[in-house]
Amino acid sequence: MNIVISNSSGLPIYEQIKDQIKDQILSGELEENEMLPSLRKLARDLKISVLTTTRAYNELEQEGYITSQHGKGFFVMSSGSELIREQLIKEVELNLNNAIQAAQRASMTNEEMLKLLQLLLEVEND
Known part of the structure; x- marks a missing residue:
């Protein structure tokens, strides 16, 4: 998964993350049932707060793009979603x-x- 954060973008960081993950899901770059990086790993890789990655993942889950499995992590929803x-x-x-x-x-x-x-x-x- 490739996420690029732009300081010059008018969008908040969590929204940039959310939009890029959503685009990668819709394009098929992220495949159904594929495991996403953990909240901490993504935050560490992007050098941002875990709260920011948590908000992005939670909104993606609420919108039906990803699902969480307790103790296992976040996964891309089935394309049948x-x-x-x-x-x-x-x-x-x-x-x-x-x-x-x-x-x-x-x-x-x-x-x-x-x-x-x-x-x-x-x-x-x-």
Whole structure:
């Protein structure tokens, strides 16, 4: 797990940690059921307070991205998690909207866009 803290960011440190972990979960860089660094280890690595890492992990847990197992630590939630699935669908929607706008600028018809999508899906499944 790679976290970079920026002093020039307008975001509080716990929020920077939370956002970066969330991005790594949604991108698949952090895999489901993967164990996260302990609160103390992350705080030591980032040279910050354990309270800050605790707040970031607690908020990620409340939002459904990670889960804690008493005595074992924090783990990435399954990709079947409703919240994670919803975030991924939101990302697909955004990318499809961007693709539609680009296709319209290229004067593509709906049929051309659908054929292209089908072709891309076939290539991806091979």
